[in-house]
Amino acid sequence: xxxxxxxxxxxxxxxxxxxxxxxxxxxxxxxxxxxxxxxxxxxxxxxxxxxxxxxxxxxxxxxxxxxxxxxxxxxxxxxxxxxxxxxxxxxxxxxxxxxxxxxxxxxxxxxxxxxxxxxxxxxxxxxxxxxxxxxxxxxxxxxxxxxxxxxxxxxxxxxxxxxxxxxxxxxxxxxxxxxxxxxxxxxxxxxxxxxxxxxxxxxxxxxxxxxxxxxxxxxxxxxxxxxxxxxxxxxxxxxxxxxxxxxxxxxxxxxxxxxxxxxxxxxxxxxxxxxxxxxxxxxxxxxxxxxxxxxxxxxxxxxxxxxxxxxxxxxxxxxxxxxxxxxxxxxxxxxxxxxxxxxxxxxxxxxxxxxxxxxxxxxxxxxxxxxxxxxxxxxxxxxxxxxxxxxxxxxxxxxxxxxxxxxxxxxxxxxxxxxxxxxxxxxxxxxx
Numbered sequence: 487x488x489x490x491x492x493x494x495x496x497x498x499x500x501x502x503x504x505x506x507x508x509x510x511x512x513x514x515x516x517x518x519x520x521x522x523x524x525x526x527x528x529x530x531x532x533x534x535x536x537x538x539x540x541x542x543x544x545x546x547x548x549x550x551x552x553x554x555x556x557x558x559x560x561x562x563x564x565x566x567x568x569x570x571x572x573x574x575x576x577x578x579x580x581x582x583x584x585x586x587x588x589x590x591x592x593x594x595x596x597x598x599x600x601x602x603x604x605x606x607x608x609x610x611x612x613x614x615x616x617x618x619x620x621x622x623x624x625x626x627x628x629x630x631x632x633x634x635x636x637x638x639x640x641x642x643x644x645x646x647x648x649x650x651x652x653x654x655x656x657x658x659x660x661x662x663x664x665x666x667x668x669x670x671x672x673x674x675x676x677x678x679x680x681x682x683x684x685x686x687x688x689x690x691x692x693x694x695x696x697x698x699x700x701x702x703x704x705x706x707x708x709x710x711x712x713x714x715x716x717x718x719x720x721x722x723x724x725x726x727x728x729x730x731x732x733x734x735x736x737x738x739x740x741x742x743x744x745x746x747x748x749x750x751x752x753x754x755x756x757x758x759x760x761x762x763x764x765x766x767x768x769x770x771x772x773x774x775x776x777x778x779x780x781x782x783x784x785x786x787x788x789x790x791x792x793x794x795x796x797x798x799x800x801x802x803x804x805x806x807x808x809x810x811x812x813x814x815x816x817x818x819x820x821x822x823x824x825x826x827x828x829x830x831x832x833x834x835x836x837x838x839x840x841x842x843x844x845x846x847x848x849x850x851x852x853x854x855x856x857x858x859x860x861x862x863x864x865x866x867x868x869x870x871x872x873x874x875x876x877x878x879x880x881x882x883x884x885x886x887x888x889x890x891x892x893x894x895x896x897x898x899x900x901x902x903x904x905x906x907x908x909x910x911x912x913x914x915x916x917x918x
Contacts, residue, residue: 487522487523487524487538488505488510488522488523488524488525489520489521489522489523489541490503490504490505490510490512490515490520490521490523491503491518491519491520492512492515492516492517492518492519492520492521493517494517494574494577495516495517495574495577495578495907496511496578497578497876497877497907497909498511498562498907499562499563499566499574499906499907500512500513500515500534500562501513501514501515501516501517501519501521501537503515503521503523505533508531508532508533509531509532509533510523510525510532510533510534510535511532511533511534511535512535512536512537513534513535513536513537514536514537514556514565515537515540516543516544516546516547516565516566517544517574518544518545519540519541519542519543519544519547520540520541520542521537521538521539521540521541522537522538522539522541523535523536523537523538524536524538544566544570546566546567546570547565547566547567548564548565548566548567549565550564550565551564551603551641552564552639552640552641552642553638553639554625554635554636554637554638554639554640556629557628557629557635557636558625558626558628558629558635558637558640559626559627559628559629559630559631559635560625560626560635560640560642560906561642561905561906562629562905562906562907563904563905563906563907564905568599568602568904571901571904571905572597572599572899572901575597575899575901575909576594576597576898576899578876578909579876579879579897579898579899579909579911580594580897582876582877582879582880583876583879583880583883583894583897585880586877586880586881586884587880587881587883587884587887588884588888589880589883589884589887589894590894591894591895591896591897591913592893592894592895592896593895593896593897594896594897594898595761595896595897595898595912596898597898597899597900597901598754598757598758598761598898598899598900598901598912599754599900599901599904600751600753600754600757600901600904601753601904602904602905603641603642603904604641604642604643604644604645605642605750605751605753605754605904606640606642606643606644606750606751606903607644607673607674607675607731607750607751607752608671608672608673608674608748608749608750609626609640609643609647609671609672609750610669610670610671610672611624611625611626611669611670611671611672612624612625612626612627612634612668612669613634613654613658613664613667613668613669613670614634614668615659615664615665616634619636620636621655621659622655622656622658622659622664623635623636623637623655624637624651624654624655624658624670625637625640625651626640637651638651638652639651642904642905643672644674646679647672647674647679650681650704650706653700653704654670654681657696657697657700658670660696661689661693661696662689662690662692662693663685663686663687663688663689663693666685666686666687667683667684667685667686668684668686669683669684670682670683670684671684671711671744671745672744673729673742673744673748675728675729675730675731675742676730676731676732676739677727677728677730678706678707678727678728678729679705679706679707680706680707680708680709680729680744681706681707681708681709682708682709682710682711682718682744682745683697683708683709683710683711684711685710685711685712686712689710694721694722697721697722698722698723701722701723702723707720707722707723707727708720708721708722709721709744709745711745715745715746716745716803718743718744718745728741729741729742729743729744730742731748731752731755733756733759733786733787734756735756735759735760735787736759736763736786736787736790737790737815738786738787738790738811738815739811739814739815740781740782740783740786740811741781741807741810741811741814742781742807743807746780746781746803746804746807747780747781747804748780748781748783749783749902750902750903751902751903754900754901754902755783755902758872758900758902758910758912759783759784759787761912762784762787762846762870762872762912763784763787763788763791765868765870765896765912765914766788766844766846766868766870767844767868768788768791768792768793768795768844769791769792769793770791770792770793771792771793772793772794772843772844773793773794773796773840773841773842773843774788774793774794774795774796774842774843774844774845774846775796775797775798775839775842775844775845775846775866776788776795776796776797776798776845776846776848777798777828777845777846777847777848777849777854777857778798778799778800778828778847778848778849778850778854779797779798779799779804779808779823779848780799780804780808780848781804781807781808781811782797782807782808782811782812782821782823783848784846784848784872785797785808785812785821785823786811786812786815786817786821788821788846789812789817789820789821790817790820792820793820793843793844794820794822795817795820795821795822796821796822796823796824796839796840796842797821797822797823797824798823798824798825798826798828798839799823799824799825799826800825800826800827800828800829801825802825805823805824805825808821808823809823824839826839828849828854828856828857829852829856829857830856831856831857831859831860832856832860833860833861833862833863835860836857836860836861836862837862837863841864842866843866843867843868844866844867844868844869844870845866845868845869845870846869846870846871846872847869847870847871847872848871848872849873849878850874851874851875851878852875852878853873853875853878853879853881853882854871854878854882855878855881855882855885858882858885858886858890859885859889861886861890865890865917867916867917867918868914868915868916868917869886869892869914869915869916870912870913870914870915871883871912871913871914871915872900872910872911872912873910873911873912873913874902874908874909874910875909876909876911879911879913883913883915886915887915891917891918892915892916892917893915893916893917893918894913894914894915895914895915895916896913896914897911897912897913897914898911898912898913899911900912
């Protein structure tokens with residue numbers, strides 16, 4: 487059995503070692519450790535392996551808190567101490583910027599982080615009847631598998647939500663459509679917890695009674711989703727509670743639907759918005775763009791600063807919600823929203839939006855390559871880029887610096903998803 491010394495972690499939190507000049511990705515290995523491992527997949531240029539025995543452990547190795555760690559695919563870093571997770575993610579960001587973009591940030595920002603546990607206010611859980619494992623399973627997928635993990639708890643979820651996993655098994659098992667309800671999406675807001683049931687067949691009267699009783703007992707609100715995300719409809723209870731999250735620094739409360747995108751970690755999002763606003767430094771009289779604005783997470787703080795905020799988003803439904811949030815927060819006069827497909831942006835389509843003094847970009851994992859390519863002429867003098875993929879950030883940063891004349895003033899990580907390999911980051915670019 488081969489023995490290797492782990493050099494670093496890759497983007498999936500696998501340890502990296504070498505064997506006869508060949509790279510080996512070792513699941514469960516941590517930097518500095520000497521481990522015995524066995525390969526389970528061989529490729530011409532690399533192998534994938536798992537740790538069989540830790541010969542010399544890292545000082546940063548800890549006992550995973552969740553009993554499902556290693557089987558459940560929801561986490562990959564619970565065996566690494568929290569501050570070491572942050573350091574590993576920062577190194578990954580810097581490595582991507584350098585190796586993919588040939589860039590080094592002028593300043594490395596202090597990492598943004600919060601609670602290590604109980605932070606996940608959104609999740610999409612699978613539901614499947616598996617008689618061999620005792621009946622109904624509800625949870626994330628197993629690692630490297632389409633099977634549903636036998637989850638009985640999840641310390642990343644708020645305790646009251648983790649405590650619903652086993653009662654939900656009993657509920658779904660009792661439904662007539664238990665074989666036609668593959669997914670439960672959960673969203674936690676300031677005053678309510680929503681559970682969206684993806685149903686492929688209609689409920690009968692008995693099913694409806696079971697849902698009402700469960701909602702009353704556990705204080706949740708059920709939505710039913712018969713088709714795509716936009717089809718989700720509130721079922722019970724039909725009271726005045728609504729999903730929302732607050733940004734207290736700006737006196738803003740964002741309402742949202744349980745199937746609309748919002749950040750999973752409300753506490754870290756508050757710090758992220760604060761950092762983004764400090765870097766952007768939006769001021770009265772400026773026209774500032776919020777690209778990929780969603781429901782206005784950054785747009786409304788920009789407007790609150792006194793700037794003319796213009797949110798641009800490809801989804802008409804999200805733009806409608808963003809407009810409602812602007813009105814609810816008394817900012818309709820400072821915030822405007824436009825529907826545009828930023829993935830197909832051109833210099834002409836970007837110019838049609840008007841001149842911007844500054845710009846915030848917060849794209850999905852695919853990044854914003856066409857948008858940054860389209861920047862030309864009277865370009866915004868400052869860009870704050872919030873990223874959920876260091877590789878696409880590095881690619882787009884290279885365009886901004888090497889082709890558009892910007893400087894990468896600073897960059898740092900945002901630990902939106904503790905215990906996972908997911909790396910969010912924020913970067914500042916300035917002209918000149």
